[in-house]
Amino acid sequence: MIDPLDIVIAEDDFIQRSYLTQVLKHLxxxxxxxxxxxxxxxxxxSSKAQILITDLQMPEMNGIELTRAVREAELGHYVHIIMLTGGSHKKASEDALEAGVDDFMTKGDDPTRLKARIRVASRLARHAWDQAEQHRILKEANDRIQKDMKAAADAQRQLLPDIRRSMQGISIASVFEPSAVVSGDMFGCLSLTENKLGVYAVDVSGHGIHASLLSVAIGHLITPEFFTNTAFDASGAPDPAALVANLNTRFSAADNDDYFTMFCAVIDTDTGHMEYCQAGYPSPTYVASDGTARLVGEGGFPVGMFDHFTYDNDAMTFDEGDVLVLCSDAATEAETPQGEPFGKDRLNALVGENHLTDICKIPEIIAEQLHTWREGHALEDDLTVLALRRKQTQ
Structure with missing residues (x-):
């Protein structure tokens, strides 16, 4: 704050105005x-004055009108207002307080009392200025953080697969809704060989920047080359559990509490054989062409909690015309304002009812139903919906 303080005096009486001016200059x-x-x-x-001393009775704009105008003006800082009165003006004092006056002084008061009042006002004004300055600094810092977070969110979205895409006879669609600007979710569909498709979904524990940084690191790591080198055994057979174990070794070695759930699969797009590893990620919904829906997998253990943990593969056949939908736990855990969760059964039924719908619309339908379930309230967790349909060849 600039020293010394500027004080504005509003006083139509020349003698009183001159007296106050001399006293304040002396201080x-x-x-x-x-x-x-x-x-x-x-x-x-036009100034940065922090204190106003105003007479109650003045032509054109009196002290109460001036006070209202000051409180309505966007000055960028608080102005401590002291009103001068000529004696007992109870009604005027009430109106002045309502308008925003902070203190009163009686004309002709002892100079010592005047000086004391001004010093008190000065301390309050300096404190208000300091508070405003701290608020400005915090706002600037927050604006920079929000700008950086938006840039991080844009970078994160660029890592995610196309929302409308077809790869090796598999139609793919997705919805991604972070609960904050950035998200701890990551997913991908990668072409590994002429007839092998890699699919994964990750949900990092926690929310916000920290979870986002880890999810982005995972997204950068899981390239087609990494997937091919780690998700197949020496004979060339799919082994997604080996990829998950590789990530577990990498991330459990870090000296922190970070962990994430994951679903990882290798799909043979010629035969429909799917080898998968579930590491704590919610069980996907598989819907047969007749509309029968079932959950895939039995849960598994998250990645990054314990070193040398053993992960296993499971297998199934992804038949032509069937649909596989992966959802982060934001889907089943979404609650009504009364606390009722959406749940696995309701999600399975929703996917089953819409399995013949255009694949691009299935993730959108799920997201819309979740928002309806929440009655317009934002989801409390990051939402990922990844839908795949194996096309029919005939």
Missing amino acids: GYNVLPAEDGKGALDLLK
Whole structure:
């Protein structure tokens, strides 16, 4: 804050105005005198004055009108207002307080009392200025953080697969809704060989920047080359559990509590054989062409909690025309305002009812139903919906 303080005086009486000016200058303040309320308001707008001493009765704009104008003006800082009165003005004092006056002084008060009041006002004004300055600094810092988070969110979205895409006879669609600007979710569909498709979904524990950084790191790591090198055994057979174990070794070695759930699969797009490993990620919904829906997998253990944990593969056949839908736990855990979760059964039924719908619409339908279930309230966790349909060859 600039020293010394600027003080505006609004007083139509020349003698009183001159007296106050001399007293305040003697105390070391910069004094900006005005002979009416309008002039005082102009001085407040053109300066950084923190204190206003105003007479109650003035032509054109009286002290109460001036106070209201100051409180309505966007000055960028608080102005401590002291009103001068000529004696007992109970009704005027009530109106002045309602308008925003902070303190009162009686004209002709002892100079010692005047100086004490000014010093108190000065301390309050300095405190208000310091608070405003801290708020400005915090706002600037927050604006920078929000800008950086938006850039991080944009970078994260660029890592995600196309929402409408077809790869090796598999139609793919997705919905991605972070609960904050950035998300701890990551997923991908990667072409590994001419007839092998890699699919994965990750949900990092926690929310916000930290979870997002880890999910982005995982997304950068899981390239087609990494997938091919780690998700097949020496004979060339699919082994997604080996990929999950590789990630577990990498991330459990870190000296922190980070962990994530994962679903990882290798699909033979010629035969429909799917080898998969579930590591704590919610069981996907598989819907046969007749509309029968069932859950895939039995849960498994998250990645990054314990080193040398053994992960296993499971297998199934992804038949032509069938649909596989992966959802992060935001789907089943979404609650109504009354606390009722959406649940696995309701999600399975929803996917089953819409299995013949255009694959691009299935994730959108799920997201819309979740928002309806929440009655318009935002989801409390990051939502990922990844839908795949194996096309029919005939």
